[in-house]
Amino acid sequence: MWPLNRKKPLFTQEENAILVNSIRHAEKQTSGEIRVFVESHCKYVDPLDRAGEIFSSLKMEETELRNGVLFYIAIKDQQLAIYADKGIHDATGQAHWQNEVKAILAIISKENIVNGICTAISKIGQALKQHFPYDAEVDKNELPDEIIFGH
Numbered sequence: 001m002w003p004l005n006r007k008k009p010l011f012t013q014e015e016n017a018i019l020v021n022s023i024r025h026a027e028k029q030t031s032g033e034i035r036v037f038v039e040s041h042c043k044y045v046d047p048l049d050r051a052g053e054i055f056s057s058l059k060m061e062e063t064e065l066r067n068g069v070l071f072y073i074a075i076k077d078q079q080l081a082i083y084a085d086k087g088i089h090d091a092t093g094q095a096h097w098q099n100e101v102k103a104i105l106a107i108i109s110k111e112n113i114v115n116g117i118c119t120a121i122s123k124i125g126q127a128l129k130q131h132f133p134y135d136a137e138v139d140k141n142e143l144p145d146e147i148i149f150g151h
Contacts, residue, residue: 010038010075013115016095016147022118023145025127032067033134033143034061034124036117039150042074050074051083054150061085069124075113077138080104082124091131100124136142 004019011148022032025087037054044050055061066087073080082097089097100123108116 010040010149011114011147017115019077019117019121019147020145022121026121026128027141027145029125029134030067030128031065031134031139032069032125032128033060033063033141034071034121034128034145035148036071036073036121037148037150038073038075040074040076041151042077042079047072047074047077047079047081048083051081054148055083055085058143058148059150060143063087065132067076067128068143069128071117071124073113073117080108080120081119086130088128089115092127103114 019036023036026034035058037058042050046051048092051070054072055070057070058070060070065086066085068085069085069088071080073081080101082101084092084097100120104116104120104123107119
C-alpha cells in the first residue's frame with residue numbers, strides 16, 4: 001500500500017523540490033517536455049484516459065516537436081499512466097510506455113513514492129533523449145516544470 005496521509009500535503013517542500021529537479025535534469029538531455037500530475041483518486045476506470053484528459057487541458061500537444069510526456073499518478077487508487085504526445089509515441093510505440101508503467105509500478109510498491117516518480121522521470125527522459133536529443137542552440141523549455149496537484 002502506498003503511504004498517504006491526507007492531513008498533510010502529498011509531498012513536503014523538499015520532496016517537491018526533488019521532483020522538480022528531477023524533471024529539470026531529465027529535460028537538460030532532450031528537447032522533450034515532461035510534466036507530472038498527482039492526485040488522490042482517478043476519475044476514470046482507465047488512468048490513461050484521465051492522463052489524456054489532463055494532457056489536453058494542459059495544452060501539452062502544443063510543443064513544437066509534439067514530444068511532451070505526462071506522468072500521471074493517482075496515489076490512493078494506486079494507478080498511474082504515461083501519456084506521450086504523437087512525436088514521441090510514434091518513435092517509441094505503445095508497448096514501450098506500457099512496459100515502463102509496469103516497471104515503475106514495481107518500483108513504487110517497493111520504495112517510497114518520490115523515489116519511484118524520480119525513476120519514472122528519468123526513464124521518460126532517457127526515451128526522449130534517444131529520439132529527441134537536446135540542442136542548446138534551438139531548444140527552450142516550452143512547459144513549466146512544477147508538479148501539478150489535482151484533487
